[in-house]
Amino acid sequence: MNTRKLGPAERAAAISVLRDPDHELDVLVIGGGITGTGAALDAVTRGLSTGLVEARDWGFGTSSRSSKLVHGGIRYLEQLNFSLVREALVERGLLLQRIAPHLVRPVRFLYPVTAPVIERAYVGAGMLLYDLFARTGGRPPGVPWHRHLSRRRLVRDAPGLDPRAFRGGLVYSDAQVDDARYVAMVARTAAAYGAHVAGRVRVEGFLRVGERVVGVTARDLMTDEVIEIRAKQVVNATGVWTSDVQAMVGERATFQVRASKGVHLVVPKDRFRSKHGLLLRTEKSVLFVIPWGRHWLIGTTDTDWRLDRAHPAATATDIDYLLERVNRVLRTPLTREDVEGVYAGLRPLLAGENEETSKLSREHLVAQPVPGLVMVAGGKFTTYRVMAKDAIDAASDALESSGMTGRVPASITAEVPLLGAEGFRAAWNRRTRIARAFGMHPSRVEHLLGRYGSLAHEVLDLIAERPELAEPLPGADDYLAAEIVYAADSEGALHLDDALARRTRISIEAWDRGVAAAPVAAGLMAEVLGWSKARTRDEVRKYLARVEAERASQEQLSDEAADRVRLSAPEPGGQAAVRGSG
Known part of the structure; x- marks a missing residue:
């Protein structure tokens, strides 16, 4: 491994390699969201010389403003998209059990029902199918089976709900993640395996030899210097900015990506009591109330967005919509004064001609519009590893068929834990001893382990110094x-x-x-x-x-x-x- 850090010195060293005219990468990935960082990790662990650049910060766009769930997408069962749900649930188990147990953790959701027989049977059948799909990947799912709750048990588990709003419920499991921290950790892991990783480097054009893309021109936004980065294959993983990159190439768009705005509210955990998160149906989609430390996350909206993609803005209308919907089931309604924070993010959805964003596909596509360039778009956070694998598969096939490299090994990221994963469970079991050694409250150590995994000792070493x-x-x-x-x-x-x-x-x-x-x-x-x-x-x-x-x-x-x-x-x-x- 090269480096476990992404500090200023490491960034400078990466740019020095990227700009070297005598150094041609096998793969250069554009975009430091979850798909781009995942693609860089996939490429470098196959033995390919790899670069990764991001115009802003790791996870700046979509990948830091999601619902922070690792889930199968239970609503897609109604759309009969069984393959997408199964794929996501298998990935969920992989992330929970192997790749990132320090960053991805189980969370339980309550689905209140209003019709005690028909709705309970219908929803229960869907949750049974959900649980069965999660157990088809050859690995433990990392979460328990769903279960039914009587009205009396639901009142006991969720006293903050209005008892007049339901007739019972079901509880099922998914998982949650701090999405921005996860993306940064994937980038660090790629660097640890030898990828040349640099944030605040904006791609401004492509280098061409005939029709073939052979690299990019980019600007180091910290120094305003323009550099050229040469690569045998360039992978574009820029999400809602995909169309901008396609325009740089000067070719007709291979596919369209539309942005859907999702708004979330953050409220204190003490505003209503519940042992579980909530999954509520709305007229258009579903609404989640997600446990988040000492807070609840409430979201999301799903509306078309055609304005600035770097800073999508939540409106008073968005906030009032979310409050009105969640207040339908709460004993004590929430008000604007209860809202601590608000954030808005954009989903990169594969677009049809006239479809509403809530109906657009969450599946992904990989295309090669010109030789030397691979485009990947669509998908969801949970299935990032599959998207990354498919993108690097396409780049590897192009490398092999052009004779630029020998046989490229298959993806191994299903077996590559992120930094902080190895030794996490042992560190968690020792958290009381660690807290005593550093004179800290055990809850502080738990907080650090849940954010850094076994790398928490590096933060604790700073405190010791x-x-x-x-x-x-x-x-x-x-x-x-x-x-x-x-x-x-x-x-x-x-x-x-x-x-x-x-x-x-x-x-x-x-x-x-x-x-x-x-x-x-x-x-x-x-x-x-x-x-x-x-x-x-x-x-x-x-x-x-x-x-x-x-x-x-x-x-x-x-x-x-x-x-x-x-x-x-x-x-x-x-x-x-x-x-x-x-």
């Missing part, structure tokens, strides 16, 4: 100062927004959305990244502007108005733009 880093951040008691230092030193965080919105979830979990934590976190990052005082102030200013713009956009009634307000906040600037003394 500098005890002051054991202090929680202002306004964000769940997160320690050491985690911000670690984000900049080892996890590729280059801006304050990276640390507060993705390496941690302070931007949606804290009541002030990170305003109090921002100056302290920026100071900690400055020590690692060598920021000047001016740069540090600029990072804080831009983060606070982001918070203000998001809050204001969530008061607007239309997508267009919310989009205009959200875009009033400046983007985090590159180092070259704000370098200075002071």
Whole structure:
């Protein structure tokens, strides 16, 4: 393995290799979401020389703003899409049991029923099929069977629900994940196996020899330098930005990707009591209420989005819709004052001509519009590994058929655990001893193990060297100062927004959305990244502007108005733009 870190030095070393005119990669992956990072890991573990570039932060787009579920998609059973559900459930078990037990964990959901016989039988048959599919992959599913609840038992398990809203229910299992942390860990794992990984590198064009794509031109957004990266095969995994990349190639679009906006609310866990999450039917789709530490996540919407794809904006209409739907089953209704955080993300859906986004396919496609270029789009977070495998299969076939390489081995990512997975269960069993050794409360160690797995010792080592880093951040008691230092030193965080919105979830979990934590976190990052005082102030200013713009956009009634307000906040600037003394 090469490096377990994605710090500034490692990024510089990766760019040095990528820009080397004498170094031609076998595969260059564009896009640092879950599919792109997964493709890089798949390629490098087959023995291919691999590069990975991302224009912003790891998981910046779709992959950090999902429902944070690893699931089969129980609603797809009604659409008779059995193959998609089975594939996703097999992957769910693989992630839970082998690939990332430290990041993916089981979660139980309650489905309240209103018709005690017909609905219970119908839903129960679907959940039985769901459980059976999960047990067809040759591995333990990692979750228990579903079960039926009487009305009396449901009232006991979920006293926060309005007893007049149901006649009983069923409980079934899926899994959840901190999606942004997962993506960053996949990128780190790819780097550990030798991939040359660099964030904040934006592809601006393709290098061509005749019809063949032989690499890209890209801009290092931290220095504003333009570089050329040469590769035998380029894999485009840019999700909702797929059309932009296709336009760079200058070819007719192989397929269309439409963006569907999904909005989620974050509310405190104490606003209503339930042992389980909730799955509720709406007129168009389903609504999840998901346990999330000391919070609930409530979502999602499913509406067409044709505006800015980097910063999709939630509206007051979206928020009111979610509150109105969930309040139909709660004993004490939620109000806007109960909402701690709001986030909006975009799903990259394979588009037909006139289909509603809620009916578009969650399956994926792989295409080769021109020699040297592979495009992959669609799919869902849970099946990222399959998407990545299919994309690298296509690239490998092209390498072999063109004689550019010998026989490329088959994918092995089903057997490759992410960093932090090996030794996680042993560390979890020793969590009380670890807490005693570092003078910490066991719940703090559990928090670190659930975010870093067996790599939690690296965060604890920082605290051992500098005890002051054991202090929680202002306004964000769940997160320690050491985690911000670690984000900049080892996890590729280059801006304050990276640390507060993705390496941690302070931007949606804290009541002030990170305003109090921002100056302290920026100071900690400055020590690692060598920021000047001016740069540090600029990072804080831009983060606070982001918070203000998001809050204001969530008061607007239309997508267009919310989009205009959200875009009033400046983007985090590159180092070259704000370098200075002071």
